[in-house]
Amino acid sequence: MTDEATIGAMLTISSKTYSAWSLRGWLLCRLAGLDVTERQVPNDAANRAELLLLSPSVLVPRLTYQGASVWDTLAIAEFLNEQFPEAQMLPADPIARAHCRSISGEIHSGFTNLRSALPMNLKVKHEAFPVFSGARPDIERIETIWTDCLERYGGPFLFGAKPTVADAMYAPVTTRFVTYAVPLSPPCEAYCQTIADWAPMQEWTAAAKAEPEEIEELDVEF
Incomplete structure (x- = not known):
């Protein structure tokens, strides 16, 4: 087993x-400028017990750094912001900073219809896709957030x-919006392209496309 004390920072991830x-x-680790060793846990049910040991909530990612073990993405964000304030992961202006935290919390805890109707899959791009009507309010809300x-x-x-x-x-x-050809306003389409062109995003996407084709998903959202 890898000795976490010898590698500085470890990020346990899934697919x-x-x-x-x-x-x-x-991406949060990249924003912080933290170089992490990745530990990728296969997504088949046989690894559920290992995931339970890694994280009591059975969720990834999990960041291990200088004796701290942090799971949950918002917790990781706040931890990294404290550890690396010079990275300016949050806006400097207090009003904008509060806004950033608010919309980050909203995507963290909501949009369940969108998650189920349009699961993330970086290897697929549909020309057209029938979007479940229940997901449309989620899509509209996200467009409102982005446009604002x-x-x-x-x-x-x-x-x-x-x-x-x-x-x-x-x-x-x-x-998700790109994978399932979700129609968006021009500013929101441009934002999707901005993220696609972001260097860390390109690095992650290239690694995703190199993964094996077949996985067995856990019976929880990961």
Whole structure:
């Protein structure tokens, strides 16, 4: 077994193709400038016991750094922001910072219809896809959030010229919209392209496309 004390920082993740939460945690580490050793846990049910040992909530990602073990993406975001304040993972302005935290919390805890109707899959791109009607309010709300941020802070990222925690949190949503050909307003389409062109996102996507084709998913969202 890897000795975590010898590697500095370890991020336990799941599939790069399917795991939105893993992508968020990994992007947060990139935002912080933290170089992590990745530990990828296969997604088959045989590894459930190992996941339970890694994280009491059976969720990935899990960041291990300087004696701390942090799971849950918002907890990872706040931990990294405390450890690396110079990275400016949150906006400097207190009003914008509160806004960033609010919309990050909203995507973290909501949009369940969107999650179930349009699961993340970085290896597929549909020309057209029938979107479940129950997911449409989620899509409309996300468009409202993005449009407001882009207009208020000037883009190309949600809070201006550089990515923040909010962009890491919404990055998997942009991939869902592209995968399932969801019609969006021009500003929201442009934002999806901004995330797709973001260097860490390109690195993750390339690794996802190199993963094996077949996995067995856990019986929880990962």
